[in-house]
Amino acid sequence: MDSHSIIGTKNKKGQTFTDPYHLFFEAQRIPSFFTGSEVIKEAIRRASVDLMVAYPITPQSEAAALIGELYAEGYVTDYMRGENEFGVMSECAGGSFGGARVFTTTAGPGTMRAMENFPMWSGARLPIEMIVTCRGINSPLSIQPDTLEIYFLLETGMLVWHAETAQDFYDWILMGFMVAEQPDVHLPIAICCDGFFVTHTKDVVNLTPADMCLPPYDPYRSPVPCMDMECPPVRMMRDPFIMKSNYISYATHASWQQEVRAAIERSRKHTIPLLHGLIETENTDAEILIVSSGTAVSQGREAIRLLADEGLRVGLVKIKSLRPWPYHEIREATKHAKHIFVPEFNVAGWMAREIKSTIPDSDRVVVGPHVAGGMTMPPEVIVEHIQRTLGKSVATLAGRGS
Amino acid sequence: MIKRRINIRMSGLGGQGVVTSAHVMAMAASKDGRQAISNPFFGAEKRMAPAEAYVRIGIERIYDRGELVYPEVIEVFHPQVINQGKSYTMPFYSGIKRGGLVIINANMELLTDEDKQRLSDMEVAVYYVNATELALEIASTELSTNMGMIGSVAGITKCVSMQALDLALQDRFGKKYVASGGTATLDQAITKKFAKKELLLAKNLAVVKKAYDLGVEWAEKNHVELTVAAA
Numbered sequence: 001m002d003s004h005s006i007i008g009t010k011n012k013k014g015q016t017f018t019d020p021y022h023l024f025f026e027a028q029r030i031p032s033f034f035t036g037s038e039v040i041k042e043a044i045r046r047a048s049v050d051l052m053v054a055y056p057i058t059p060q061s062e063a064a065a066l067i068g069e070l071y072a073e074g075y076v077t078d079y080m081r082g083e084n085e086f087g088v089m090s091e092c093a094g095g096s097f098g099g100a101r102v103f104t105t106t107a108g109p110g111t112m113r114a115m116e117n118f119p120m121w122s123g124a125r126l127p128i129e130m131i132v133t134c135r136g137i138n139s140p141l142s143i144q145p146d147t148l149e150i151y152f153l154l155e156t157g158m159l160v161w162h163a164e165t166a167q168d169f170y171d172w173i174l175m176g177f178m179v180a181e182q183p184d185v186h187l188p189i190a191i192c193c194d195g196f197f198v199t200h201t202k203d204v205v206n207l208t209p210a211d212m213c214l215p216p217y218d219p220y221r222s223p224v225p226c227m228d229m230e231c232p233p234v235r236m237m238r239d240p241f242i243m244k245s246n247y248i249s250y251a252t253h254a255s256w257q258q259e260v261r262a263a264i265e266r267s268r269k270h271t272i273p274l275l276h277g278l279i280e281t282e283n284t285d286a287e288i289l290i291v292s293s294g295t296a297v298s299q300g301r302e303a304i305r306l307l308a309d310e311g312l313r314v315g316l317v318k319i320k321s322l323r324p325w326p327y328h329e330i331r332e333a334t335k336h337a338k339h340i341f342v343p344e345f346n347v348a349g350w351m352a353r354e355i356k357s358t359i360p361d362s363d364r365v366v367v368g369p370h371v372a373g374g375m376t377m378p379p380e381v382i383v384e385h386i387q388r389t390l391g392k393s394v395a396t397l398a399g400r401g402s
Numbered sequence: 403m404i405k406r407r408i409n410i411r412m413s414g415l416g417g418q419g420v421v422t423s424a425h426v427m428a429m430a431a432s433k434d435g436r437q438a439i440s441n442p443f444f445g446a447e448k449r450m451a452p453a454e455a456y457v458r459i460g461i462e463r464i465y466d467r468g469e470l471v472y473p474e475v476i477e478v479f480h481p482q483v484i485n486q487g488k489s490y491t492m493p494f495y496s497g498i499k500r501g502g503l504v505i506i507n508a509n510m511e512l513l514t515d516e517d518k519q520r521l522s523d524m525e526v527a528v529y530y531v532n533a534t535e536l537a538l539e540i541a542s543t544e545l546s547t548n549m550g551m552i553g554s555v556a557g558i559t560k561c562v563s564m565q566a567l568d569l570a571l572q573d574r575f576g577k578k579y580v581a582s583g584g585t586a587t588l589d590q591a592i593t594k595k596f597a598k599k600e601l602l603l604a605k606n607l608a609v610v611k612k613a614y615d616l617g618v619e620w621a622e623k624n625h626v627e628l629t630v631a632a633a
Contacts, residue, residue, distance in 0.1 A: 033432045143445070145468075197467035201441035202428050298465035376443075376469035 006215055011048065013074055018212040020178050024171065024274065029206035036166045036199035040131065041066035042207050043173035045075050048216045050100035053091045055082045057110040058143040059195035060133040064105050085110040089117035096126035099219030101177065107195055108135035111149045121188040122157030122260050125224045127180040128188045131173065133195035136374045144374025145194035147294060150322065151350040157260040159189040159267055160323040162293040166205045169193050174214060175274040183221045185267040187260065194295040194345060264324050271321060278326035281333045283315035288386065289337040291317040292351055296343040302379035307386065330358050339389065340365045343382050347372035403501055407460030408561050408630040411470045413489050414479025417449040417588060419548030424455030426552060426574055430566035431459040435633035439464045452488040459561045461631045471497045474628060475559065477551050478506040485512060493517060502526045503628050505554050507533040507547065527626045529558065536612055541605040545592045549609035557617020561630045567610055571603055
């Protein structure tokens with residue numbers, strides 16, 4: 001063979017290392033009726049993962065356990081059980097410093113406990129993929145979805161994507177590695193979904209063939225040296241870098257965070273062709289728009305159907321990537337809108353704030369409706385919120401608990 | 403009424419197989435060629451604690467996720483949902499749509515006169531099925547109660563076919579199935595009740611079929627027509 005390319009060769013499980021473009025867009029898709037947790041397992045089966053670190057927390061526990069089965073079957077090279085979430089994320093860092101493709105799953109309070117590691121990962125340019133199955137983080141405790149933890153991740157220097165469906169999740173888990181590991185990106189990525197609504201819901205997902213997998217991670221494409229056991233203890237720290245001890249380290253501290261953020265922006269050119277844009281739009285010439293991410297988009301789609309039955313035309317903007325933030329795309333998509341509704345599964349309304357800080361005439365943004373603490377947002381509630389804002393008289397909905 | 407979508411809220415107690423019922427229904431609907439989604443809603447996994455699961459079946463792509471606040475059909479798996487308030491809603495039928503259907507597993511009247519009046523004002527039909535007794539009679543275990551609940555709603559609404567339910571049960575119990583610790587324990591418990599897996603499937607399907615036939619008969623007799631359009 002003339003080429004040294006690994007594409008077309010087989011791994012020990014007999015899966016063929018496949019060109020990612022072929023895998024994503026040309027290979028046959030097999031419809032399967034699975035829960036989101038099973039879908040995560042099937043994505044990782046095809047992802048040539050070297051190390052998974054697991055720790056239980058609802059609603060990601062099933063996925064973490066299922067990947068343990070993949071390890072037992074030989075699809076994942078190594079599988080560790082962390083002693084707590086801080087330990088998990090630290091162990092992920094160790095694996096990634098060592099040149100492994102690392103994957104982990106987390107949720108809610110566990111994500112919060114591990115938080116110190118995330119800016120460390122991005123500063124050290126470790127392309128770890130972490131999935132976040134969002135749930136409530138506060139007391140009173142909730143295991144149902146609440147997207148506050150995504151907000152805490154936004155300025156960690158990680159790439160942050162927010163999946164709407166199990167299909168998004170499946171595709172993005174595979175695509176995420178390909179974007180995060182680009183030499184000009186080389187950053188950790190958080191791929192988020194709303195727990196239970198995605199992880200525990202059975203839905204049809206089109207899977208790629210099980211006998212094809214992603215090419216493995218090549219640590220020598222890293223823009224910073226991977227940890228080298230001949231140069232202990234941890235080469236990435238390189239003596240002069242620490243604590244502004246001289247001019248070089250001072251300059252590094254002054255610029256490195258900017259470089260990490262520039263790397264996030266550079267990920268666009270890899271992400272846009274894979275995700276077909278950082279946003280998805282429908283009927284953006286309508287005067288009324290629903291703009292959000294995750295399951296709130298799904299609920300918005302149902303609300304749009306209900307409103308169409310009443311003769312009201314409403315457009316939609318689905319935000320897929322939160323970091324990089326699709327600033328220009330959102331400005332363009334919302335330029336005709338008079339009323340922009342931002343349904344959210346959190347008490348803070350952080351998505352509405354992000355959108356307000358992006359577009360001109362930000363008083364067009366209607367914050368809400370939002371629900372919090374693991375509550376559901378029925379499409380009827382979005383419909384009522386829109387009608388009320390437009391000054392239409394609406395019958396008050398009987399809610400649960402009324 | 404023939405609907406483009408039928409939304410079913412299943413309210414019961416932890417350990418009764420509410421979540422399993424929703425998964426089986428959705429799998430069956432998918433096998434029938436319809437669009438379907440199922441998802442559970444519960445707190446800590448605890449026996450006898452309130453547990454709910456939702457099935458949405460329709461003819462166009464379903465986006466709606468999470469708790470079903472405004473269902474067409476409510477199934478009550480256990481009397482305690484009503485008489486001990488083990489529900490996420492008080493009363494348990496809050497949010498039901500006009501012309502809807504309530505199916506209750508009980509061998510006695512559980513609704514107050516006020517409940518009956520409110521449901522009747524909403525043109526909601528109420529059907530009692532003795533699913534636990536059917537399960538004990540046919541499968542010799544109350545663990546098959548959920549099969550009676552599946553059969554009842556399928557018989558009345560025809561939202562899934564018997565053939566598809568058979569296939570869905572084979573998928574769920576015939577193969578290796580990965581579930582949480584609590585569900586795995588219950589799966590083991592029911593497997594132990596039967597000498598062979600084939601017997602487990604046959605007996606459970608027999609409970610479904612009996613409840614299905616009773617449902618068909620009741621719907622015809624009472625002119626209850628609430629069904630979902632053909633795929």
